[in-house]
Amino acid sequence: MKLNTKSRYAVMALADMAVFSSNNAVSLRDISLRQGISLLYLEQIFLRLKKNNIVKSVRGINGGYILVKSPKELKISDILLALDQKVKTIGCKKDSKKSCNGKSTKCITHNFWDELDIHINSFFENKKLSDLLKNREARI
Amino acid sequence: MKLNTKSRYAVMALADMAVFSSNNAVSLRDISLRQGISLLYLEQIFLRLKKNNIVKSVRGINGGYILVKSPKELKISDILLALDQKVKTIGCKKDSKKSCNGKSTKCITHNFWDELDIHINSFFENKKLSDLLKNREARI
C-alpha cells in the first residue's frame, strides 16, 4: 500500500511552488535544487500536471511554472488524478460486470474495498495544497 | 495506490471461513474452490496467517484451518499486519533521522503523509471481519 514517487514528488513540488511563488513563475531547476528531486524527473511530472491544467508554463528565460488555482483551492485529489494515481485499492472495476475472481457475481469482500476507496479518496478530496503549509516547523 | 493480492486474498479467504466454518476446520481446498483462488497461493498466505496467530491448523484428513478469534473480534488491521502489508504510503521512516530526500530535516510534505497513514490505518483498525459479512446480497 504505497504511493508512487511521481505523486509524492508532484505534491512536494507544488507545495514548494506555493511557498516560493512570488507572482513569478517558478523554474523546475529551482524546485529541483530546493527539494532534491531529479530535474529530468520533474520535467516528466510537470508535463502531466500541465496537461491536466494544474499548472501553466512560461517558456524562455525566467520562465517556469505557475499554479493555475490558488493553493487554497487546489485539492490534493486533483494532483493525484493528474498523475493517473487512481485510488483503486484492488483491481475490480466498479462498472464492469466482471468480479475480481472472474465470476459474474461480486465477491464477498467487494463492498469492503469500495468503502476503503471512498475512505481514502475523501481524505484527498478534503485536503487542499494550502493545508500542507500550515504548522510547518521545519520547512524545506 | 494498490493493495497487493496477498492481502486481498487473505481477507477474502478469512471471510469465507467465517461464513463456512461450522465448528470444524475449513480446508484450503474448499476455500480455493469457492473463492477461485489458487490453492498453492493460499498455502503461502495461510502460512503467514498461522505464524501470526490469526488461524490455527489441523493436520491430516478432515484437517484445515480455524479462526483463532471470532470474526467479531478479528480486526482487518491484524490480517494486513500478518502479511507485512504495512500502510506506509511513502518510504520515509517516522523514527529515522533521515528525511525522504536525504536531508536531515523533514520535508515539507512529511506531516501530510503521516496524516494519510493514520487515516487509512484507522479504517482497518475499526473494521472487523464480521463487518464484511453484513448486508451481503451476493455471497460467494
Added chain:
DNA sequence: AAAAACTTGACTATTTTAGTCGGGTATATA
C-alpha cells in the same frame, strides 16, 4: 546570438508482485 527553460517520446535498469514447484510431515480412517 546565446542562454535559460519548457517539450516530448522513447528507453532501461531495478524492484516488486504474483504465483508456481518440489519435496516434505502429520493424522484420520478403512
Added chain:
DNA sequence: TATATACCCGACTAAAATAGTCAAGTTTTT
C-alpha cells in the same frame, strides 16, 4: 498399517510496475 488428505516450507521465476535517464528538440528573453 496403508493410504489419501491436507498442512508445511523454502526456493524459484515470469511478468509487470516503477523510477528515472536520455536525446533531441522549441520558445522566449536579454
